[in-house]
Amino acid sequence: MLKVVLTTGDHDGIGLEVTAKALHKMGPQKGVQFFLWRKDGISSKYLKLIDQKFTRITVDDLEEALKIEGPYLVDIASDLTPAHWVEQTAKACFQKKVDAMATAPLSKTSIKEAGFKDLGHTDILKRVSKVKSVHMGFIGDHFNVVLATGHLPIAQVTKHLSFSVVAEALLHANQVRKSLPPAQQKKPIGILGLNPHAGENGLIGQEELLIFPNLKSFAKEHKIPIEGPLVPDAAFFPENWKKYSVYVALYHDQGLIPFKMIHGQDSGVHISLGIPFVRTSVDHGTAKDIFGKNKANPSSMLDAIRWAIKLARQHS
Ligand SMILES: NC(=O)c1ccc[n+]([C@@H]2O[C@H](COP(=O)([O-])OP(=O)(O)OC[C@H]3O[C@@H](n4cnc5c(N)ncnc54)[C@H](O)[C@@H]3O)[C@@H](O)[C@H]2O)c1
Ligand SMILES: N[C@H](C(=O)O)[C@H](O)COP(=O)(O)O
Structure with missing residues (x-):
């Protein structure tokens, strides 16, 4: 089973919404186990959407999550910051405990507030991977x-x-x-x-x-x-x-x-080049202006998850 970890980004951004909508649209994928980092104690609206297609098991950290095998979506209800979700997942990818990560949008400000010096996911991945250029x-x-x-x-x-x-x-x-x-x-x-x-x-x-x-x-x-x-x-x-x-x-x-301009929110995937594992992301930001309004288009997140699976299969 390929282990694909999804991070849902800023708590007050559209990350959880686009991830839940994307998972609902794609449903379970053969040979793939999904892990989903999200904030503990959130409203269950988007989790209910996921539950229409997946059997979800909830834990509170990645280590625990990775012990679970079987046809489940493992939901990590976490009180860590979203930047820490990214760092922990990158470390697990680097150690080959995880096959790929797909990230929903995270603001550089929230990374700074988490106490990191990194400017974006890219810098976190570069630091964790110890590579010269990404x-x-x-x-x-x-x-x-x-x-x-x-x-x-x-x-x-x-x-x-x-x-x-x-x-x-x-x-x-x-x-x-x-x-x-x-x-x-x-x-x-x-x-x-x-x-x-x-x-x-x-x-x-x-x-x-x-x-x-x-x-x-x-x-x-x-x-x-x-x-x-x-x-x-x-x-x-x-x-x-x-x-x-x-x-x-x-x-x-x-x-x-x-x-x-051309791809808008309808398609477009961001891929990190130069790291020794698979990381994909959306091509849009946190869209805080539409947070909680159920207006977010999940197409880019759907593409990001599909590309993460495709690239992980090529790597494995
Ligand atoms: N992959 C990432 O983590 C990533 C990528 C880009 C930007 N960001 C961060 O996001 C934050 C906000 O960035 P921004 O304001 O430049 O751009 P943005 O993409 O968040 O917003 C631009 C406009 O597009 C709309 N929009 C964006 N995604 C949408 C979607 N899926 N469906 C419908 N409408 C959508 C927003 O509502 C807004 O009007 C910044 O902190 C930036 O650093 C993160
Ligand atoms: N430049 C990217 C974009 O506009 O989509 C974005 O800010 C994401 O950066 P990270 O993946 O490094 O967070």
Whole structure:
């Protein structure tokens, strides 16, 4: 049985709602045991939804939960913070006690309030895994994006960008390319430029001239098909989506504004690249403005759980 752990994120966000709705929609999955972290003492509305499809057993910690075998959904009613749920699950994944984790949205503020220095799940996973670089990858129905830099203030992006930063992102984007259906795998990875008009041969910034000549040799050496620097304001025209297996965006919003505009809440999965286990997530946030209103769309969480299972099967 694959053990897949779901964390439900901020207590006052839509995490539990989208997770319960997603589980209700997908029902039990052959060969998969689900574990669900949630706050102790919550209203039973969403648990009742889960109970329509699953036999649920409640415990109060992960260690206890992992001892339970059989056709149950194991519900962890916890008084730890949601950031601790993520950290404990990541440790269990790292120790191979768990096969995959799918996370509902967690605010960076709540991670800070839990006493952690990490900026997001990605940083928690990187710390637990002790790896040098982790990249955020986003898989969508229309196109896929890998971010070369993460949660970095915009003022620091140019200081941080270098050939080696983009080359590491390219290697992770290539992992995404190789996991795509054969026809898509053949398409190059499109790497965006940084400046307006991709620098226009150095007239509007030097970053493209500093990064891309080396990147092209690096890609050739690693047999990775690439194109770039793509002109950022034209790269995401719909007619270009099918030209590239993956886009590499140089900073967070360069890739996520188009990705979220197009995929909205209807699809889109976030995959952590560079950690030694499977972690997927939604492509939206905590949506506190609609907390408790039963308005949250669970499609991204449903995709995140499906991808966690698919990737865990490939890993096992
Ligand atoms: N995977 C994650 O853990 C993750 C991802 C993104 C953002 N965040 C965090 O979430 C918090 C809020 O982020 P934000 O305000 O930038 O974006 P957000 O996605 O929470 O909200 C943007 C808008 O989209 C709506 N929305 C989001 N998801 C929806 C859904 N499933 N169904 C219906 N409407 C939905 C919201 O109601 C809001 O109007 C921040 O603290 C951020 O750090 C976490
Ligand atoms: N950049 C992500 C997004 O907008 O979807 C997000 O903030 C999630 O980050 P973590 O997975 O590191 O929490």
